[in-house]
Amino acid sequence: MEKRAFLAIALSLLVLVLYQEWISRQYPAPPAQSPAEQKTEAGKAPAVDSVTPPAPVEIKPAPTPAGKPTEDIRIETDNYIALFTSHGGRLKSFKFKHYHATSGPNSPPFEMIATVPGVPYPLGVKWSSASPADDASIIYGVDGGDLKLSGEAKGTLTFQGTAPDGATVTKKLTFSGAQYPIGLEINVRSANGSAVAPATLLAALDQHGKPNPEAPFEGLLTVVDNKIKREHVTDELRKGKEFSGQLSWAGFGFTYFMMALVPENGAGYRVDVQQSGPALILTVAEPTGKPNPSQYTLFVGPKELSVLESIGNGMEKAIDFGYFGFISIPFLYVLHFFHQFTRSYGIDIILLTVLLKILTAPLTHKSYASMKQMQKLQPQMERLKEKYKDDREKLNKEIMELYRRNGVNPLGGCLPMVVQFPVFIGLYNALYIPIELRHAPFLWIKDLSKPDWHSLPFGVPEWWPSALPAGIPVLTILMGASMFMQQWMTPSAGDPNQRKLMLMMPLIFTFMFVTFPAGLTIYWLVNNVLSIAQQWWINRSVK
Numbered sequence: 001m002e003k004r005a006f007l008a009i010a011l012s013l014l015v016l017v018l019y020q021e022w023i024s025r026q027y028p029a030p031p032a033q034s035p036a037e038q039k040t041e042a043g044k045a046p047a048v049d050s051v052t053p054p055a056p057v058e059i060k061p062a063p064t065p066a067g068k069p070t071e072d073i074r075i076e077t078d079n080y081i082a083l084f085t086s087h088g089g090r091l092k093s094f095k096f097k098h099y100h101a102t103s104g105p106n107s108p109p110f111e112m113i114a115t116v117p118g119v120p121y122p123l124g125v126k127w128s129s130a131s132p133a134d135d136a137s138i139i140y141g142v143d144g145g146d147l148k149l150s151g152e153a154k155g156t157l158t159f160q161g162t163a164p165d166g167a168t169v170t171k172k173l174t175f176s177g178a179q180y181p182i183g184l185e186i187n188v189r190s191a192n193g194s195a196v197a198p199a200t201l202l203a204a205l206d207q208h209g210k211p212n213p214e215a216p217f218e219g220l221l222t223v224v225d226n227k228i229k230r231e232h233v234t235d236e237l238r239k240g241k242e243f244s245g246q247l248s249w250a251g252f253g254f255t256y257f258m259m260a261l262v263p264e265n266g267a268g269y270r271v272d273v274q275q276s277g278p279a280l281i282l283t284v285a286e287p288t289g290k291p292n293p294s295q296y297t298l299f300v301g302p303k304e305l306s307v308l309e310s311i312g313n314g315m316e317k318a319i320d321f322g323y324f325g326f327i328s329i330p331f332l333y334v335l336h337f338f339h340q341f342t343r344s345y346g347i348d349i350i351l352l353t354v355l356l357k358i359l360t361a362p363l364t365h366k367s368y369a370s371m372k373q374m375q376k377l378q379p380q381m382e383r384l385k386e387k388y389k390d391d392r393e394k395l396n397k398e399i400m401e402l403y404r405r406n407g408v409n410p411l412g413g414c415l416p417m418v419v420q421f422p423v424f425i426g427l428y429n430a431l432y433i434p435i436e437l438r439h440a441p442f443l444w445i446k447d448l449s450k451p452d453w454h455s456l457p458f459g460v461p462e463w464w465p466s467a468l469p470a471g472i473p474v475l476t477i478l479m480g481a482s483m484f485m486q487q488w489m490t491p492s493a494g495d496p497n498q499r500k501l502m503l504m505m506p507l508i509f510t511f512m513f514v515t516f517p518a519g520l521t522i523y524w525l526v527n528n529v530l531s532i533a534q535q536w537w538i539n540r541s542v543k
Contacts, residue, residue: 070085070086071085071086071142072086072092073086073142073145074146074147075175076149077149077175077176077177077178077179078149078150078151078178079096079179079180079301080095080096081094081095081097082095084159084173085121086139086140086142087138087139087140088120088121088134088135088136088137088140089125089135089138089159089161090122090123090124091113091121091123092121093111094111094112095109095110095111096112096257096301096302097109099256099257099302099435099438099439100439101214103439103446103447110215110257112257112300116205116278116279118276119203119204119279120201120279121203122201122259123200123201123298124200124201124203125169126198126201126283127167127188127199134201135161135163137164138161138162138163138169140159140160140171141159141160141161142157142158142159143157143159144156144157144158149175149176149177150178151177151178152176152177153177154174154176154177155174155175156173156174157172157173157175158172159172165190165191166190166191167188167190167191167196168189169188169198170188170293172185173298180302180307181298181311182297182298183295183297183298184261184295184296184297184298185293185295185296186293186296187292187293188292189292195292196292197285197286197287197288197290197294198285198294199283199284199285200261200283200284200296201282202251202252202259202260202261202281202282203280203281204252204259204279204280204282205217205280206275206278206279206280207233212254215256215257216254216255217233217252217253217254218232218254218255219231219233219237219252219253219280220237220241220250220253220273220280221250221252221253221260222243222247222248222249222250222251223250223314224244224245224247224248224250225245226246226248228314228317229243231273237273237274238275239274240272240273240274241272241274242270242271242272243270243272244268244269244270245269246266246267246268247266247267247271247284248262248314249261249262249266249299249314249315250271250282250284251299252280252282253303253318255303255433256303256438257302257303257435258299258301258318260298260315260318261299262299262311262313262315263294263295263296264295265295267287268287269284269286269287270287271283271284272285284296299311303318303435305329305434319434320433321433322425324425324426324429325429326426327422327423327425327426327427327430328426328427328433331352331427331430332430332434332436335349335352338351338352344442345437345442345448346440346443346448346519346522349519349522349523349526352427352523353522353526353527354526356527357527360420361534364531364534380402381399381402384398384399384402427520428516428520431448431449431517431520431523432449432517432519437449440519442518445475445518447518448517448519448522449519450518451473451516451517451518451521452476452518452521473513475518475525476514476521477510478525479509479510479513479521479524480506480507480509480510481506482528482529483505483506483509483528484506484507485528486528486535487506489535489536509524
């Protein structure tokens with residue numbers, strides 16, 4: 001049994017390490033490219049996933065026409081402050097009111113729009129007969145002005161402009177004071193008045209070699225034919241990819257935020273993405289013959305489960321909970337429920353841990369009691385081993401009979417580990433992926449989504465390896481100590497060498513948890529403390 005228990009722990013540890021490696025590979029830092037490589041790639045034809053290749057996207061800064069000044073319009077709601085410009089009718093800035101760039105006390109609001117030369121602002125429009133490729137050179141007339149909205153209040157902003165080829169373009173945006181989604185209506189008509197099917201552009205900075213640690217860029221996120229597509233930034237994506245079919249939504253994702261277009265009716269839409277200089281350009285093109293105007297919902301906001309679910313169209317799929325989402329999502333809802341009363345996610349995690357411990361208490365009690373009984377049977381087992389040392393088959397039969405007579409399950413000690421592992425992975429995703437724990441404080445911890453040593457920094461020499469913590473992992477050390485005590489109190493009926501090896505597990509887990517979010521470490525620490533209390537009570541009650 002002891003060998004089986006050790007094997008179960010070893011396998012669980014192996015799977016956990018592999019899972020952590022898999023998570024890190026989902027958001028890899030893009031490899032550095034030389035300017036020559038970038039120039040070569042820019043000249044290649046874009047690779048696609050369908051028969052029809054996407055048209056090349058050429059985005060160039062357009063000079064402001066002489067004599068026609070641009071105008072900036074400020075939109076403030078309960079959740080964000082957005083800035084639009086009449087030059088191209090684009091979204092120039094989008095800052096969140098409730099989310100900051102860092103966890104520092106004086107951190108500015110998180111900015112979603114990159115202001116980098118060569119990266120166009122989002123909400124460009126292009127059409128097949130246009131020259132140039134899009135509306136970047138148009139200085140739009142503006143119907144409406146600065147807005148400050150709150151609660152249920154709504155407001156509109158309309159851009160109207162004429163392209164050099166005579167086409168007229170209208171963009172109408174509808175804002176709500178309390179909601180993130182923005183209504184977007186686009187109408188393009190050629191010089192002769194006929195309707196033209198437009199394509200809408202989103203743009204994002206390719207975080208090439210300089211990822212933002214507070215919100216790493218994920219790449220393209222889209223749901224086509226009810227299937228989520230996650231295209232991380234690779235050379236293949238930079239060359240170009242295309243998807244077509246029933247489009248639910250498409251956009252760019254960050255770890256905690258996203259920007260997406262949700263068509264009113266996405267039948268027959270085409271989505272393609274490719275690199276242009278330092279930018280990734282996403283084009284959402286409606287099918288030819290679709291009645292004007294084009295209706296979208298523009299979402300620029302946090303990847304918060306309740307917010308995404310309220311939009312519909314499968315927007316909640318933007319959060320990647322992995323294979324254990326059926327466990328992670330209920331855990332997240334429980335945290336939300338507790339948070340209504342505590343207003344502290346640290347306390348919420350503790351309450352969730354206590355709840356899980358109560359639910360699994362009967363199973364763990366039976367397991368600990370089984371291990372305690374096996375410890376008491378150890379002298380009899382040793383006598384059987386000596387008596388039948390030359391007859392392995394007879395020895396196994398007698399040991400199983402000994403277990404049966406005493407009502408002991410030899411596999412009972414492994415059950416808590418088997419049950420706890422999927423719970424651990426589900427909780428890992430519930431605490432690591434969603435935005436709720438980002439910059440959430442608890443006690444001395446400033447950010448529960450990061451390792452606790454980030455909150456207690458100290459000066460380190462220049463030669464200090466960047467992979468090692470630059471602070472004191474107090475919470476992780478406490479977790480390791482509690483795990484050591486739990487292992488020491490756990491009954492063992494096997495080889496003393498195996499017990500010594502089991503006592504090494506806390507050290508291994510301590511090194512692993514140095515890189516884990518503080519919220520997950522809190523769960524493991526509290527779970528260990530509760531397990532120690534339960535084991536103490538069982539040791540006193542089982543005679």
